[in-house]
Amino acid sequence: MRALVKFDGQRDDGRIYTVVLDRCDPAGPVFRTDTSDLARALATAFPVARSIGRGEPARPLELKAGVRCGVPSTGNGHYESRPAKESDPVSAKAEWQKRLLAELGDLLARFGFSFVAARRSFHKPTPVGWQSIHLAIVQHPADFDVVVDAAVRLDVIQARIGGATDRRGHQATIGCEYGNLLGTGQHRWTVAAASDVDSVARDILKACESTLFHFLETYSDLETVYETLMREDQYARLLMPLEDVRKAIVVAAEAAMK
Numbered sequence: 001m002r003a004l005v006k007f008d009g010q011r012d013d014g015r016i017y018t019v020v021l022d023r024c025d026p027a028g029p030v031f032r033t034d035t036s037d038l039a040r041a042l043a044t045a046f047p048v049a050r051s052i053g054r055g056e057p058a059r060p061l062e063l064k065a066g067v068r069c070g071v072p073s074t075g076n077g078h079y080e081s082r083p084a085k086e087s088d089p090v091s092a093k094a095e096w097q098k099r100l101l102a103e104l105g106d107l108l109a110r111f112g113f114s115f116v117a118a119r120r121s122f123h124k125p126t127p128v129g130w131q132s133i134h135l136a137i138v139q140h141p142a143d144f145d146v147v148v149d150a151a152v153r154l155d156v157i158q159a160r161i162g163g164a165t166d167r168r169g170h171q172a173t174i175g176c177e178y179g180n181l182l183g184t185g186q187h188r189w190t191v192a193a194a195s196d197v198d199s200v201a202r203d204i205l206k207a208c209e210s211t212l213f214h215f216l217e218t219y220s221d222l223e224t225v226y227e228t229l230m231r232e233d234q235y236a237r238l239l240m241p242l243e244d245v246r247k248a249i250v251v252a253a254e255a256a257m258k
Contacts, residue, residue, distance in 0.1 A: 089141065089142055092194075093139070093143070093144055093191075095194075096144075096191050096193075096194055096196070096197055097137060097144065097191075099194070099197045100146070100191060100197050100200060100201055101115065101120070101135070103197060103198065103201040104122065104135075104201050104204060104205070105122070107201060107202070107205045108122045108133065108205070108208070111124070111208075111213065112124045113131075113133060119132075119134065119170070120134065120135050120136075120137070121133065121134040121135070122134075124216075126220055128154050128155060128156065128220055128222070129152065129153035129154045129155040129158070129173070129220070130152075130153045131150070131151070131152055131153075131216040131220060132150065132151045132152075132153075132172060132175070133148065133149075133150055133208060133212060134148070134149050134150075134151060134175075135147070135148055136148075136149070138188065142192065143190055143191060143192035143193075144190075144191055145188040145189065145190050145191075146188065146189045146190075146191065146200065146204070147177060147178075147186060147187070147188055148177070148178045148187075148189075148204055148207060148208075148212070149175055149176060149177040149178065150175060150176060150178070150181075150208075150212040150215050150216055151172035151173075151174065151175030151176075152172060152173055152174055152175065152216055152219045152220050152225075153169070153171065153172050153173050154173045154220070154222060154225065154253075155169075156222060156252075156253075156256045157173045157222070157225070157249055157252045157253060157256070158171055158173060160248075160252035160255065160256070161245070161248045161249065161252050173225065173240075173249060174219055174225060174229075174239040174240050174249070175239070176215065176238055176239055178207050178211060178212060180238055181211055181212075181215060181238075182211065187207075189203060189204065219239070222253055222256060222257060223253075223257065225249065225253060226249075226250060226253035226254060226257065229246050229249055229250050229253075230250055232246075
């Protein structure tokens with residue numbers, strides 16, 4: 001007999017624990033439930049803890065701080081407790097990510113950017129549309145990488161090419177990832193511990209100050225966007241990889257400048 005408690009902090013139904021009591025045979029588990037109440041589920045799975053052959057009376061299973069779950073130590077039905085790990089990797093990474101976004105929010109607020117949680121982006125309104133610093137999170141079992149890109153929206157262009165899919169004004173006109181702007185390929189920052197959060201946030205700010213802010217200001221100009229995409233070179237394809245959209249931007253910009 002074996003027991004398993006699995007934690008899934010990403011579930012949105014509240015039932016973040018799966019409790020299984022298994023015979024380890026094809027007959028399937030003796031007990032299985034998805035729950036938000038771990039203590040109640042364990043009390044149902046293990047109603048009594050016995051010390052067979054020791055002459056001790058049956059006693060209810062006790063759940064204490066630091067105890068992960070009751071697991072069989074032998075085949076005689078006597079259960080022992082194993083200490084919990086110091087931290088759950090999923091919970092720890094979620095906390096690091098929250099801290100990173102909060103620190104970046106404070107750093108970028110000085111430059112007029114505010115956080116938009118739904119798009120994990122920092123947006124700044126401009127007279128011609130908006131500018132955005134966007135973070136993509138690449139998850140790994142014990143850490144995560146951060147990829148940063150910058151994007152510009154020109155309302156005069158989007159009004160001509162956006163259509164119904166852009167009715168909320170969320171679409172950017174052009175954009176590019178930080179490492180590709182440098183010509184070095186995709187750049188990633190790794191957060192593998194709480195102590196990494198501050199240095200990664202400050203490194204991302206440095207990338208913004210050295211490269212991304214300049215990119216945003218340069219391409220918030222309609223004529224610059226037009227002239228850049230008109231060249232149809234590698235850099236133009238970097239800023240807008242989709243050929244049909246790139247050509248539509250050029251046509252829309254030309255019409256807007258007349």
